[in-house]
Amino acid sequence: MTGWILPVAVFALAYVLIVHDRLPRTMIALVGAGIVAAAGVVGAHDLFYSEHTGIDWNVIFLLLGMMIIVGVLRQTGVFEFLAIWAAKRARGQPYRLMVLLCVLTAGASAMLDNVTTVLLVAPVTILVCVRLGLRPVPFLIAEVLASNIGGTATLVGDPPNIIIASRGGLSYNDFLIHLAPLVVVLLAVFLLMARVLFRKDFVADPARVAEMMELNEREAIGDPKLLVRSLIVLTAVLAGFVLHPVLHIEPSVVALLGAGLLVLVSRLPTGEYMEDVEWETLLFFAGLFIMVGALVKVGVIDTIADALSVATDGEATRAVPLLLFGSAVLSAIIDNIPFVTTMSPVVAQLVAPDGPLAGETVLWWALALGADLGGNATAIGASANVVVLGIAKRNGHPISFWEFTKYGLVVAAATVLLSLPYLWLRYLI
Incomplete structure (x- = not known):
């Protein structure tokens, strides 16, 4: 128990400082990681080679590969095309x-994964909001919340689901049958909540709207040949x-292979996509994983x-209910990937043929609903949240920990609470 003092402290x-939002979160995470490493709590093997206590390289390199792919796609003008198309349809x-962006995001998150989806959708959102004179922050927050809800529906939609499927011997169809019906209901509830939560930000500039409606989205495509090549590679990656x-083949390996192939066929200067x-x-992820x-x-x-x-x-x-709410609370405090990695063996033991809750x-x-939906509660509860905050800051629209949490906490609480009667009615009564 005495060995707990330093790492817990x-x-x-670090969590308090991240919440306070006065210092760069990357610096906080790296300093915290450095302290526990220097104190000998974790060694080099724990940091770099252990899948239980070290950096999750699958997450890091999945993000890196997809970021490079997005960087190449940006050069084609496809994001401008999608921004104009979405604004005109709305x-x-x-x-x-x-609503349009959230539905697209949730659907794509179910088919792909929520981290990849927000990497693709966030740049489009920022472009269309700037064009219409809207503040991008509420739209980015709504999208990442929708991505975590939509990603809950399938095995590949949210990284914790992959871990759960592996431990529980569950298939892609298992997730669709058991979770997708509930996710459809939760998404509809969220869209109704969004009308109230973000109502103060639904004010566009009429002059900019008129200008947007006059634009031809096809003219935004600057390099059609590169777009075709990029879409072929992206389709193969997905x-x-x-x-x-x-x-x-691990998703991280697929993403890196796709990034390398796309860089090769695009022949763009390194600086443009990097x-x-x-x-x-x-x-930040590396530091958080270490702590x-x-x-x-x-x-x-x-x-x-x-x-x-x-x-x-x-x-x-x-x-x-204990597992559902406990997972939601703990996934809000720590990233849901390491939490599920630790918790899934416990569930496997409980439901084993000789376990206390066999079958x-x-x-x-x-566990999946608590971890996936609970990850919406705070800015560091899920990988997609952290990615969107990084993109927003890079584009000059920073989102503070509390601004995200004041919306995310309400949505997480509502969706987790609605999940309990679903589980009770379908499986226990």
Whole structure:
């Protein structure tokens, strides 16, 4: 227990500083990681080679590969095309535009994954909002919340789902059958909530709307040949993601291969596509993984997980709400990827043939819903949140921890609460 003091203190202080939003979050994460490493809490092997306590390189390189692909795509003018197309379909009406972008984001997050989706959609959102004289921040927050909701529906939609599927022996169709119906309802509820949550920002500049409606989106495409090549490579990358259960090639490897191939066929100068790499975001993730890894190493996360296991007392009716709400709360505080990595073995033990809750697969769905939806609560609860904050800051529209959380917390609470009656009615009653 005494070994807990330093890593818990460092993580708590880092979290407070990130919430306070006075210092760069990347600096806070790296300094915190440096302290636990220098103190010997985690060693070189723990940091760089352990999948339980080290940096999750799959996440880092997945992001890097997709950022490079987005950087090449930007050179084609496709984002300007999509911005004009979306604004014209919404007829310049802010709420209608938000609904359109959120539905597209949620759908794409279910088919691909939420991190890839926000990397592609966020630049479009910023462009269209600037064109219409709207503040991009509410639209970016709404989109990332929608991406986390939509990503809950499928195995590839949210990184924690991949971990859960691996531990639980669950298929792509299992997620579709058990979670997709609920996600459709949750997305509809969220869109209604967005009308109220962001109502003060639904004011566009009529003159800019008129100008936008006069534009021809096809004229925005500056390099049609590069666009065709980019879309072919992107399609191949997305197919690689979807076929992961068959090909057994990690999404990070697929993204890096796609990025390398696209760089090769585009023949663009290195600086043009590397400008879109969010190095600060990647370093922030690295630091966060190390600090959470230190908590795993000294047994803090395991103790929390074991306490949840004991508290279920072999009763599914008690285990489901405890796991659902417990996962939501903890995923809001730490990134849901390391949390699910630690918690999934506990659930596997509970539902094993000789476990206290043998055969109760509803526990996997409670874990997935709690982790995925709870990740919406704070700015660092899910990978997609961190990525969008990085893109927003880079483009001159910074989103503070509290600005995100005041919306995310309400949406997370509502969606998690709605998930409980669904789980009870479908699986327990």
